[in-house]
Amino acid sequence: MFIDNQIFGAPLAGVTDKPYRKVIRLFSPDIPLCTEMISCHSLVEAHKNCLRNFDRYDDEGNIGAQIFGSDPYLMAEAAKILQDFGASWIDINMGCPVPKVATRSRAGAYLMRDHKLAGKIIAAVKKSVDIPVSIKTRLGWDEEHKNWVDLVNVAVDNGASFATIHGRTRAQLYTGKAELPEKPSLAIPIIANGDVKFVEDVERLKRLGYNGVMIGRAMLGKPWVFKELMGESAKPKNIGDIVLVHLDYMFRYYGIENAIPIFRKHVAWYSSGIPNSTDFRIKVNKTNNEKDLKKLISEFWSCEV
Numbered sequence: 001m002f003i004d005n006q007i008f009g010a011p012l013a014g015v016t017d018k019p020y021r022k023v024i025r026l027f028s029p030d031i032p033l034c035t036e037m038i039s040c041h042s043l044v045e046a047h048k049n050c051l052r053n054f055d056r057y058d059d060e061g062n063i064g065a066q067i068f069g070s071d072p073y074l075m076a077e078a079a080k081i082l083q084d085f086g087a088s089w090i091d092i093n094m095g096c097p098v099p100k101v102a103t104r105s106r107a108g109a110y111l112m113r114d115h116k117l118a119g120k121i122i123a124a125v126k127k128s129v130d131i132p133v134s135i136k137t138r139l140g141w142d143e144e145h146k147n148w149v150d151l152v153n154v155a156v157d158n159g160a161s162f163a164t165i166h167g168r169t170r171a172q173l174y175t176g177k178a179e180l181p182e183k184p185s186l187a188i189p190i191i192a193n194g195d196v197k198f199v200e201d202v203e204r205l206k207r208l209g210y211n212g213v214m215i216g217r218a219m220l221g222k223p224w225v226f227k228e229l230m231g232e233s234a235k236p237k238n239i240g241d242i243v244l245v246h247l248d249y250m251f252r253y254y255g256i257e258n259a260i261p262i263f264r265k266h267v268a269w270y271s272s273g274i275p276n277s278t279d280f281r282i283k284v285n286k287t288n289n290e291k292d293l294k295k296l297i298s299e300f301w302s303c304e305v
Contacts, residue, residue, distance in 0.1 A: 006212035007202070007226055008164070008191060009033035009219060011066040011091065011136070014265070018055050019249035020223070023242065025061065027234055028226040032062040034136075034214075037093045040069030040078035051253065057086035066136065068093035070106040070117065072124035079125045079133075089161070090125055094118060094137040094151065097170045109170040112141050112151055119154045126159035136164040136193070136214075139180075142171035149184055156187045164214050167194035183209035202229050221269025240301025243270050244294065256290050263293075271300065 009016065009024060011034035021033050036052060043053050057063045065087035067078045079090045093101075096108030103110065111118040118135075126133045135155045140146035152163050167178030178194025189211035196202060197218040205213050219225050223242065227234030236242050246266060250259035267284050271277040280300045287293050298305045 006191075007031055007229055008064075008212060008214040009226065010164075010193060010214045010216035011035055011037050011064075011093070012216060012219070013037060014262075015220065017052065017253070018060075019246060019253050020266075021060060021063070022249050023246045024219070024223045024226070026242070026245070027224040029061060031226050032064060032088070033060075034064045034066050034091055035087075037066045037068050037096060038078070038082070040067050040071065040074040043067070043078045043081055044074050055085065057082075057088070060086070062088045064089045064091045064134070066091040066093050067125075068096060068101060068105075068107045070110070070121075072117075072120045075121050076124040076128035079129045083129045083131055087131065089132040089134060090129055091164075092121060092125060092133065092135045094135050095166050095170070097138070097173050102170060109138060109141065112137060112145075112147065112170065115151055115154045118151060119158045122155055122158035122160055132161035133159060134162045134164065135160055136166070138166045139169050142169050145169075149186070152186055152188070152190070160188060162189040162191060162211070164191040164193050167192070180205065180208060180210070183211075196229075199229055199231060221266065221272055238301055238303045239270055240297055240303035243267065243297050243301065244303065244305065247294070247297070251290070257288075260288055260290070260293060267297070274300075276300075 009031060013036050016034060016036050024033060038052055042050050047053055065082040067075060067090065069075050082090060093108050094111040096102060101108035122133065137148055137151055139148050148165055155163055165180060167180040168176065180192050183190055191212045191214050192205040192210040193214040193216060196213045196215050202213050215225060224234035247263055250263050254262060264285055268281050271280055283296055294305045
């Protein structure tokens, strides 16, 4: 599934759900996308309050399902479920910095500190599925412990097909500038992630030797950004048409009552930088009515509902 100099869509919690992936596919049918990270416990136990536990991927093209957890057995079981649901590959989260994952759950970025456990998880997942397995991690726990190359070698030894490196440490969270060094010689392809926003960023990371890039926050409110990063003109003539399509996908997936509050952040991203957008967002944040929301969107972008 890996193509050199490939552009990937990152797993973004609260963003890359099934509705937004469908919107991205309107512009980029073939790029590899990642799901939001999925808890192995929640998936294996089929928690009903988490819709993504029941997503099918058969009709989504090249989709990687990202899982997190600290129990090799449960991670392997989760990977099998996701393979059966149609995932193209399994990505193991080894970079999430939030405390409830990286400290209390001994998952995500914690695995940068426990390479033995990381290796057991990768090996268990690899053994459980027939599709490729990758890891997504960071430079290290903090400035004094940038040991990502060691973790990548652990991944190689346990059967991973490629790795994605975010150019910050766990201590940085999402602050400061993402900085990646020149790619060292490693046995598997390495994807660069962090602050990739423009064509120039893609070209710079290619010159540093990386085999591809993964786009994260640059996709917020810009589902066409992948095309732009490939040097193609892709911005729609009227963004409002796309916003309404996205909203319809949200209604179908979450139901109207649940979709509206979730969708407000997307409206903010889509409208960012447009004149009078502040007043528009205030009105959007006050409405809980489907027709009123659609009317606000159509009036702001001068498009038809």
